[in-house]
Amino acid sequence: MFLRLLYQSFRRQQRRKLLAGIAVTLGVAVATAMIAVGVDIGDKINRELRSYGANIVVYSDDAALRVRVGDQEVKPAAPGTHLKESTLPSIKGMFWGHNILAFAPFLDAQAQSQSGPVSVLGTYFDKHLRFGTEDFSTGVEKLYPWWKVQGRWPTDEGADVLVGSQLASRAGKQVGDSIDLSGLSVRISGILTTGGAEDNQIIAPLAVAQRLAHAPDAVDRIYVSALTKPEDAFARRDPERMTAADRDRWYCSPYANSVAYQLKEVFPGARAEQIRQASQNEGTILSHISGMMLLIAIASLLAAALAVSAAMATTILERRQEVGLMKSLGATAPAIASLFVSEAALLALGAGILGFLLGNAIAQRIGQAVFHSSVAITPVLLPMVIFLALLVTVAGSVAAIRQALKLDPVLVLRGDV
Amino acid sequence: MSLHASIFLHVLKRGLLGRGNRPLIAFVALTVASTMITAMLSLYQGLESKLNRDFRSYGANITVAASDERSLPTDAINRARAALGPEAVVVPFAFAVARTTGDEAIVVVGTDLDQVRRLDSWWSVSTWPSRDNEALIGARAERHLRVENHNFQLDFAGRQLSFRQAGALKTGSDEETRVYIPLNTFERWTGIKPSLLEISAPGSRERITAAVAQLESVFPGMDVRPVRQLLHTQGSVVSRMRSVMLASTLLIALTVALCVFSTLTSSILERRHDFAVMKAIGSSQATVNALFAGEALTIALCAGLAGYVLGSAIAAWISQANFHAMVMPRLSVLPLVILADVVLALLAAMLPLARLQRIEPAGILKGE
Numbered sequence: 001m002f003l004r005l006l007y008q009s010f011r012r013q014q015r016r017k018l019l020a021g022i023a024v025t026l027g028v029a030v031a032t033a034m035i036a037v038g039v040d041i042g043d044k045i046n047r048e049l050r051s052y053g054a055n056i057v058v059y060s061d062d063a064a065l066r067v068r069v070g071d072q073e074v075k076p077a078a079p080g081t082h083l084k085e086s087t088l089p090s091i092k093g094m095f096w097g098h099n100i101l102a103f104a105p106f107l108d109a110q111a112q113s114q115s116g117p118v119s120v121l122g123t124y125f126d127k128h129l130r131f132g133t134e135d136f137s138t139g140v141e142k143l144y145p146w147w148k149v150q151g152r153w154p155t156d157e158g159a160d161v162l163v164g165s166q167l168a169s170r171a172g173k174q175v176g177d178s179i180d181l182s183g184l185s186v187r188i189s190g191i192l193t194t195g196g197a198e199d200n201q202i203i204a205p206l207a208v209a210q211r212l213a214h215a216p217d218a219v220d221r222i223y224v225s226a227l228t229k230p231e232d233a234f235a236r237r238d239p240e241r242m243t244a245a246d247r248d249r250w251y252c253s254p255y256a257n258s259v260a261y262q263l264k265e266v267f268p269g270a271r272a273e274q275i276r277q278a279s280q281n282e283g284t285i286l287s288h289i290s291g292m293m294l295l296i297a298i299a300s301l302l303a304a305a306l307a308v309s310a311a312m313a314t315t316i317l318e319r320r321q322e323v324g325l326m327k328s329l330g331a332t333a334p335a336i337a338s339l340f341v342s343e344a345a346l347l348a349l350g351a352g353i354l355g356f357l358l359g360n361a362i363a364q365r366i367g368q369a370v371f372h373s374s375v376a377i378t379p380v381l382l383p384m385v386i387f388l389a390l391l392v393t394v395a396g397s398v399a400a401i402r403q404a405l406k407l408d409p410v411l412v413l414r415g416d417v
Numbered sequence: 418m419s420l421h422a423s424i425f426l427h428v429l430k431r432g433l434l435g436r437g438n439r440p441l442i443a444f445v446a447l448t449v450a451s452t453m454i455t456a457m458l459s460l461y462q463g464l465e466s467k468l469n470r471d472f473r474s475y476g477a478n479i480t481v482a483a484s485d486e487r488s489l490p491t492d493a494i495n496r497a498r499a500a501l502g503p504e505a506v507v508v509p510f511a512f513a514v515a516r517t518t519g520d521e522a523i524v525v526v527g528t529d530l531d532q533v534r535r536l537d538s539w540w541s542v543s544t545w546p547s548r549d550n551e552a553l554i555g556a557r558a559e560r561h562l563r564v565e566n567h568n569f570q571l572d573f574a575g576r577q578l579s580f581r582q583a584g585a586l587k588t589g590s591d592e593e594t595r596v597y598i599p600l601n602t603f604e605r606w607t608g609i610k611p612s613l614l615e616i617s618a619p620g621s622r623e624r625i626t627a628a629v630a631q632l633e634s635v636f637p638g639m640d641v642r643p644v645r646q647l648l649h650t651q652g653s654v655v656s657r658m659r660s661v662m663l664a665s666t667l668l669i670a671l672t673v674a675l676c677v678f679s680t681l682t683s684s685i686l687e688r689r690h691d692f693a694v695m696k697a698i699g700s701s702q703a704t705v706n707a708l709f710a711g712e713a714l715t716i717a718l719c720a721g722l723a724g725y726v727l728g729s730a731i732a733a734w735i736s737q738a739n740f741h742a743m744v745m746p747r748l749s750v751l752p753l754v755i756l757a758d759v760v761l762a763l764l765a766a767m768l769p770l771a772r773l774q775r776i777e778p779a780g781i782l783k784g785e
Contacts, residue, residue: 023679030672034665041661045654052475052650057589067514067522067594146649195480195645275589280539281475288471289658291739292464296457296662300669303453307676310446314683362668370660 005339006346016315017347023311024351025358027304028389031297032359032381037366038297040375042290044367046227049285050101051145054223055278056260058083061271082107082218083267085206089131091224094262097131099227099254102142106221107206109213111181115171120161120181120202122209127156140203143225144194151175151190156205160189164199182212224263228256230283301388308389309396312344316400323404324412333405337398344397345390352389356382425708432712443716444723446680447762450673451724451754452731457666458753459732463744464662465655467736469621472651476537477508477615478625481632482640488610493636497614500635501628504619508532509611511603515571515596521561524595525571527603527611536617540592544584549602551583555593559585562596571596573607622652674761681765685709692773693781702774709766717762721755728754 010017060081083105091100107122124139141153152175154160163173168191173179178187179202186208192198210216229235235255239247250258256274263272326336360377367375433440472478481497483489489509490496497507511527530546530553546553552569554562562569570579586592604610618628625648632641695705729746736744773781 019679023675026675027672030668033668037661037665045657048654048657049650051653052646067524144646146646148645193645195642273587273589276539276541277475277537277588277590279589281471284474285468285471285654288467288740289654292460292735293661293665295735295739296460296665296669299453299456300665300672303449303669303672303676306449307672310676310680314679318683318686366661366664370657370664 002335002339002342006342009339009343010346016318020311020315020347021351021354024308024348024389024393025355027308027392028352028355028385029358029362031301031304031388032356032385033362033366034297034300035381035385036359036363036375036377038290038293039378040363040367041293042286043227043376044371044373045289046282046286047101048371049282050225050227052278052282053144053146054103054225055228055256055275055282056224056226056263056272057275058222058224058260058263058267058270058272059220061269081269082215082220083222083270085210085217085219087267088219088222089129090266091222091263092129092131092134092136094266095252096226096254096259096262099259101225101227102138103222103224104138104140104143105206105219106223107209107213107215107219109204109209111184111202111212113171114180118167118181118202119200120204120209120212121198122204122206122213124206125153125156127206143223146194147198148193149190150193151188154189154205156207158205159184159186159208161186161205161208162190162192162203163188164201164203165191165193166199167201181208184208184211222263222267224259226256226259227254228259228279229254230287231255231257231279305388305392308392309399312393312396313400316340316397316404320404320407320412323401324407324409327405327409328413336405337401340397340401341394344393348389348393349386352386353382355389356385359385425704425711428708429711429715432708433715440712440716443681443684443713443762444720446677447717447720447758448724448727450677450761451721451758452728453673453724454666454670454757455725455728455750455754456731456735457662457669458750459729459744459747460735461659461662461666462747462750463732463736464658465621467740467742467744468655468658469619469651470742471740472647472654473617473619474538475647476539477617478644478647478651479616479618479629479632480640480642480644481614481616481636482642483612484638484640486612488612489614489636489639491610493611493614496635497616497632500631501616501618505628506532506536506617508536508615509600510613510615511600511607511609511611512613513573513603513607513609515573517561518563518570518572519561523558523561523571525573525603525607526595526597527600527607527609528597529600530597533597536615537588539588541587542584546583546597546599548581549599550578550580551599552580553584553586553597554582555595555597556585556587557593558596576606578602578606621655622648670757674757677761678765681713681762682769685766685769686773689773689781692770693778696778697782706767706770709770710763713762713766714759717758718755720762721751721758724758725751725754 060083085105088103088105091097091103104123109120109122111118111120126137126139126141128135128137139156140147149162154162161179163179168174168188173188175188175190178185181202186204192203206219210218234250235253235257237250239250239258239261242250251261256279260272260274264270323336363375363377367373481489481493488511494507494509498505501507508529513525513527514522515525517523533540534545542553554564564582567582568579569582570577580598586597600611616632618625625643629641629643692705695708732744733746736742
C-alpha cells in the first residue's frame with residue numbers, strides 16, 4: 001500500500017515532481033561545482049604563480065661571493081667547487097620530486113668576442129632527461145615562461161645561442177649572425193628580452209659554457225620551481241631540533257623549506273635556500289584566494305540549501321488537500337509524514353546524483369575555460385553531496401509537512417485555508 | 418479618479434500589511450536573493466584591487482636605471498613621486514664595490530632603508546639599522562667581513578670607514594651577498610650618487626604599464642623597465658580569478674533567483690481566490706494586474722534595499738576576515754541589485770497571473 005502510494009505519487013504528479021527535481025538538481029549542481037572549483041583553485045593558482053620563476057635556489061656551499069651591480073658582473077665569482085650536472089636528474093627522485101615543476105642549472109663563463117669580453121650563461125633550454133623509467137624535459141623555457149625570445153629557442157645539443165637584447169643592440173648583432181666566443185663560432189638563433197641581467201649576456205647551452213669555462217660536468221647554481229604549501233610556524237622550525245615524529249611530518253609536507261632540505265640531500269655539500277621574494281609572497285596570495293573561494297563555496301552551499309528547501313516546502317504546501325484527504329480517511333500523522341519524507345528522499349537521491357554529474361560538468365567547463373586544465377573532482381564529494389541533498393530536502397519537507405498536518409482536514413477540503 | 422486611486426492604495430496596503438505572513442515570506446526570499454547578489458558583486462569588484470595590492474608585496478614593479486655608469490639626476494625621486502602620486506613607493510639605490518679587511522671585493526649598497534622596508538616586506542631581517550653608521554649584512558656576505566664585536570671595516574678607494582652590524586639579511590637571492598647602509602652615509606663616504614630607482618606603482622597590470630610610459634617621458638634617455646616576470650604573473654592570476662569570480666557570481670545568482678522565483682510564483686497562485694473575487698466584483702484586468710505588480714514592486718524595493726545593506730556587510734566581513742582589509746559598500750551595485758529584484762518579482766508575479774487570466778473566476782472560486 002505504502003509503495004503503491006509512493007509510486008502513484010511519482011506517476012501522477014509529474015509536473016510537480018519535475019519542478020522539485022529541477023530545484024534539487026540545480027542546487028546540488030551549483031554546490032558541487034563551487035566546492036570542486038574551491039578545493040582545486042589553490043593548486044591551479046599555485047601553478048599560475050609558479051610562472052613567476054624559481055622559488056628555491058641550490059648553490060655550492062663554498063662558492064665565492066658574487067660581486068654584481070645591477071646588470072653588470074663587476075668581478076666574476078672565483079671558481080669555487082661546482083655542483084655536478086650528472087646529479088641533476090635525481091631531483092625528480094626525491095620525496096617531493098613530483099612537485100618540482102621545472103628546474104634549470106646555470107654556469108657562468110667568460111669569453112672573448114670580436115667586440116671585447118662577454119659574459120656567457122650556460123643553461124638548459126628544454127632538455128630531455130631521464131630518471132629511472134621516467135622521461136621528462138626541463139629548462140628555462142618552462143622555468144621562466146615570461147622570457148621573450150625573438151627568433152627561435154636554441155636546442156640543448158647544438159651550439160646555437162641566445163643573445164641578450166641590450167648586448168645585441170650594442171654589438172649590432174641580429175638573429176642568424178654568428179658570433180665568436182674565444183675561438184668557438186656559434187650562431188645566434190634568437191634575441192632574448194627579460195628585463196634583467198640576462199639582457200647583457202649570452203645564453204648558451206650548458207655544454208658550450210662548460211667548454212668555455214673548462215669545467216666539464218659543472219654547474220654553479222640550480223634554480224628550482226616547486227609547488228609548495230604556504231609557510232606556517234611549523235614550516236619555519238629547524239628540522240635538526242625536532243622529535244622524530246615531528247621531523248617526519250615536516251619532511252613529508254611540501255613546504256619550501258622541506259623541499260630545499262631534500263634538495264640539499266640530493267646535492268651533498270650544497271646549500272639550498274627558498275627564494276623569499278617568490279615563496280613568501282605567493283603564500284600570502286594563495287591563502288587569500290583559497291580562503292575567499294572557501295567562503296564563496298560555503299555561501300553557494302547555503303544558497304543551494306535555501307533554494308532546495310524552499311522548493312520542497314512549496315510543493316508540499318500545494319498538496320494540503322491531499323494531506324486533508326488522507327487524514328479524513330484515517331491515516332495517522334506518522335504514516336503521512338513517512339510517505340512525504342520517502343518521496344523527498346527518493347527525489348533527493350535521484351536528483352542529487354544527476355546534480356552531481358551536472359556540477360562536475362560545470363566545474364570542468366570553468367576549469368577548461370579559465371585554467372585550460374580539468375578540475376580534479378574528489379570521489380568523496382559524491383556521498384557528501386548526496387548526504388547534504390538528502391538532509392536539505394528532508395529538512396525542507398519536514399517543516400512543511402508539520403504545517404500541513406496541523407490544519408483541520410474539513411477546512412482544507414472545503415478550500416478555506 | 419481620486420477615489421479610484423485611494424481604493425487602489427488601500428487594497429495595496431491591506432495586501433502588504435494585513436495578510437498574515439505571505440508578503441513576509443516573499444520579502445525574506447527576495448532579501449536573501451539580493452543579499453547574495455550584493456555580496457558576490459561587491460566581492461567581485463573588490464577582489465581585483467585586493468589582489469593587485471597583494472602583488473605589490475613582491476616589491477618593485479618598475480625600475481629606472483641611469484644609462485652607462487652615470488647617476489640619476491638629483492631630483493629624480495621627487496620627479497618620480499610627482500609623476501606617480503603618493504601611493505607609489507620610490508626607493509633610490511647607489512652601488513659601490515668596496516674591499517673588506519681580508520681584501521675581498523664586496524658590493525656595498527646605499528639606500529633609504531625605511532623605504533626598502535616598505536618596498537620589500539619579504540626581506541627577512543633580524544634588526545633594521547636605525548643609525549647612520551649601522552649596516553645590514555647579507556647572510557652570505559657575513560663570513561667574508563670579519564665582523565668583530567658587531568663592528569667591521571670597509572675600504573673604498575683608500576677611504577676606510579667602520580660600521581656597526583645591525584642585523585642579518587636573508588632573501589635567498591643576490592641581496593644576501595651585499596652590505597646595505599644608509600644613503601647619506603654612503604654618499605659622504607664614496608661620493609657616488611644613486612644610479613637606480615626601484616618603484617612599486619599601485620594598481621593593475623595595465624595601470625603599471627601606463628606608469629612605465631609616463632616615467633619614460635619624465636626620464637628621457639634613461640632605462641625605464643617594467644619588472645616583466647611580476648607583471649606577467651600578476652596579469653594572469655588576476656584575470657583568472659576575475660573569470661572564476663564571475664562564474665561563481667552567475668551560478669549563485671541563478672540558484673537564488675530560481676528559489677525566489679518558485680516561492681513567489683506559488684505564493685501568487687495561492688491567492689487565486691483574491692484574484693477571482695476581484696474579477697467577480699467587476700475590477701478590470703489592468704487594475705488587478707497593477708495591484709499585484711504594485712505589491713511585488715513594493716516588496717522588491719524594500720527587499721532590494723535591505724539585501725544591499727546586508728550583502729555589503731557580508732562582503733565587508735568576508736574581506737576583513739580574509740584580506741584584512743574592508744571592501745567598502747559599492748553604490749554602483751545598488752541599482753543593479755534593485756533592478757534584479759524588481760525584474761525577478763515582476764516576472765514571478767506576471768507569469769502565474771497570465772495563467773489565471775485564462776480561467777473563469779467562477780471556476781477558481783468553486784475550487785477547480
